[in-house]
Amino acid sequence: MTVLNFSLTPEATARVYELLVCLAKFGESVAIEAKSDKLTITALNLSRTAYASFSLDARSFFISYDFHGSPGVKGGDRFTCQLLNKALQSVFKGRANDSRGRESTVERCDVHVQDQPDKTECRLIVKMLCRHGMTKTYRLTYEPTEVMHALFDRNAATQGWKISARVLREYVEYFGPKTEQLDLLAEEGKAIFTSFTEKIQDGKEVLKQPLETAVSIHTEDFEDFHMQESMHIVISVKDFKAIVTHAETLRGSISAHFSFPTRPLQFSYQNSGVHCEFTLMTTGDYRGASSTLNPNFISTRASSRQQSIAPPVAAPSRRTSEMPPPARPFGNKPLSSQSQRAPLKPRSNQAATEESDPDPESLFMPGGDGDQTWDPPNYEQEEEEEMLGWDASNEDPSASFHPTFRDSGTVPRAQKDRQPPTYGSQEGLEPTQRLSQLHGMFD
Structure with a gap:
């Protein structure tokens, strides 16, 4: 008994x-x-x-x-x-x-x-x-029954946040009464809560409540915040409202623990001898959040913030491997010939475009040097520019593995026309007839 x-x-x-x-x-x-x-x-x-x-x-x-x-x-x-x-x-x-x-x-x-x-x-x-x-x-x-409990591993839930229930209750009031889903997103130093619905009316492709309500809360309003950027986690609005409403009655802070979409999410809070836990199943997607090896985290923790800002180690080596070394020149063929200069021109133009980095949301084109891209082509000016090439000389073996600025030795076209032609070049044929022996049509 x-x-x-x-x-x-x-x-x-x-x-x-x-x-x-x-x-x-x-x-x-x-x-x-x-x-x-x-x-x-x-x-x-x-x-x-x-x-x-x-x-x-x-x-x-x-x-x-x-x-x-x-x-x-x-x-x-x-x-x-x-x-x-x-x-x-x-x-x-x-x-x-x-x-x-x-x-x-x-x-x-x-x-x-x-x-x-x-x-x-x-x-x-x-x-x-x-x-x-x-x-x-x-x-x-009452009737005897076997109680079922939901298991949740806190060690696997590496992401989460903690905020005052009173503050969160003020934002919950903005969600529509007929909305069904709630999207949790961390982006640009803010936590965005978006409520929406996906129901249609009588088989027609018309939403009952097409309005979406988005509430942004800055991470400074959280007692603790650590969430992967651009990752969407979707839960039920009805469950979230019930949890926040009850948490506000205990005058405490509510914590959320989760890992990734489609994995369980747990809300917890306690006060006055009452310990509350809510385990919810989630949906959602990454939308590019996990496509990189080192994803960015929006966090109030100093260690995690430094880790997300640090650049990847393999970036410099990958950039160097994109440009293959040129072939070794043979004979008297100069390094700055037109055949080797062609693949390097698009490379230099692409580097100049990446450095400018214009604003994608601006309605105007960037000023300064960017206006020259709309001018008519000036081929004489392009011939006089220095080209970025590989130093293939045998004088300094260590310099052959690094790209350097190399003077091509070109001269303007006007000066090139005034120079007398050289007939001693091995690349052409010597003349076989004198100019005095040539006769025109009316001679």
């Missing part, structure tokens, strides 16, 4: 009603699990995508707490049962101080379990001891 007896103060009685209202958002029934050190009340939705748990500490939450399990029975160190949430709410409703300042008439609440073999039905008996010697007794029928 199991013995479970505990007593509550008027404030603790009001806490029980508040947590029952929160659990009603997750399921119609609640499960109670009693142990020697705590009393746990849980709820699991029908789709098994959201789990809520409230653990009441035996020493700090109750006036008195007495539990004795059934010895010699499997699982006798705990007691589990299941009840309808509406039945419990009707018992604890209105036992707290109302908004008008009137005090509650309840002085103490006593609860004990009737689990005796000689009784036909199992009962959960609740007695409200009120003023002037009046006592209200409620007998609720």
